[in-house]
Amino acid sequence: MTILNTISRVTITHAPTALEYMPQMSALLNRNLYVKRDDCTGLAGGGNKTRKLEYLVADALANNADTLVTVGGIQSNHARQTAAAAAKFGLNCELVLEDVQGTPKTDYYKNGNVLLNHLLGANIHTVPDDLKSIDYTKALMSELSEQGKTPYLIPVGGSNEIGSLGYVQCAGEIITQIQTQSITLDHIVLASGSAGTQAGLLAGLILADIDIPVLGICVSRSASEQVTLVTELLEKTLTLLGLDKNLAKKRVFANGDYYGKGYGIPNKEMIEAVNLCAQNEGLILDPVYTGKGMAGLIDLCRQNKFMQDSNILFIHTGGSQGVFAYQETFA
Ligand SMILES: Cc1ncc(COP(=O)(O)O)c(C=O)c1O
Incomplete structure (x- = not known):
């Protein structure tokens, strides 16, 4: 290897x-x-994203990023682990989360990974129903750059x-x-x-x-x-x-x-x-x-x-x- x-x-x-x-x-x-x-x-x-993040965070740091941005479903495990990696490396984290139709609703929006994302200090964006997450994320990346930040985009699932x-x-x-x-x-x-x-x-x-x-x-x-x-x-x-x-x-x-x-x-x-x-x-x-x-x-x-x-x-x-x-x- x-x-x-x-x-x-x-x-x-x-x-x-x-x-x-x-x-x-x-x-x-x-x-x-x-x-x-x-x-x-x-x-x-x-979870599996931790291993992927070892290489993605290294690449983000090599590119002088100060903010990790990623995308997923509301209960994304990848989002949670990205938020944790950001916290560990002193980076900001912006999570762009999309609703998923057909899932149970009682605990879906506040418990599980969502609760942990909040604890980990991530900034959570919920994609409005009339927008695609890819468009929302593009706009967010530009906005962060305009604010003088250096965002690093991690694709869905770190894949x-x-x-x-x-x-x-x-x-x-x-x-x-x-x-x-x-x-x-x-x-x-x-x-x-x-x-x-x-x-x-x-x-x-x-x-x-x-x-x-x-x-x-x-x-x-x-x-x-x-x-x-x-x-x-x-x-x-x-x-x-x-x-x-x-x-x-x-x-x-x-x-x-x-x-x-x-x-x-x-x-x-x-x-x-x-x-x-x-x-x-x-x-x-x-x-x-x-x-x-x-x-x-x-x-x-x-x-x-x-x-x-x-x-x-x-x-x-x-x-x-x-x-x-x-x-x-x-x-
Ligand atoms: C718990 C869990 N298992 C499996 C997967 C699938 O892995 P991959 O997206 O690399 O196919 C994910 C992805 O989010 C996950 O969170």
Whole structure:
């Protein structure tokens, strides 16, 4: 991973995060299930964005930024971790948050990540219904510059080739852990949204010349759209790493059967997955990403899409703070 070490990075992740066996879930599903505890990355509750922010914040500081600006849904975990990173590095933080139709409403606007964003001192902008977040953000960036600030825009989910490097790093960590624990992984499964986590993991595996299939369970779009999104970002990440972008071919897999009616909208499969992991492993998933990702993993095991006794690693990408915004769903 030498090329990765030449790219500037701040260190904020509590790494390596644990890679643990899930004994009860394994027995339930007749597969050897492991979990990578990236819900425990350490920054204001943790989650996958912490790793991406190590590279994004370093880039912001290299560009003399004094303000981090980012975009997401009202309950964005990425927004919360960006607010925390900004606080840690003495930067201002502007969060542009969009409402999401179809989510439970009782606690959605004040609890969970929103409550933490306030505690972390972020300035929150709610995008008016008649505006697109991209237009709102452009105007905000100009306004901040006019005020004499130096804003740095982090894309939705921290998903560009710089942010993806966090998961190139994580792939290296996983490779060391499975070698140390003598695990031969057959599959890696994760929830895939803005694509940086899946693209970064794949780039890291390609960099190490290791071919473990990585299946992204879509949380907001069809499998074919997700494959396109992940592939494009994987190609850019490979290029940044000085590798041939054609190595992305045939490496990206996605399944779009489990996000239900849409992003952040609860469904019964997600609720079952969250309950099963909590009650069998003491593991708290989240309603928007990992709950749906795990619902996919559970169903694919039940349908025998994964061979019996295969070794599967689920990446817990965090988000459990979001359950507090979904109390009516889990009540
Ligand atoms: C908890 C959680 N899991 C998974 C994801 C998806 O990661 P990515 O956007 O890199 O695909 C996110 C993104 O916001 C998230 O917050």
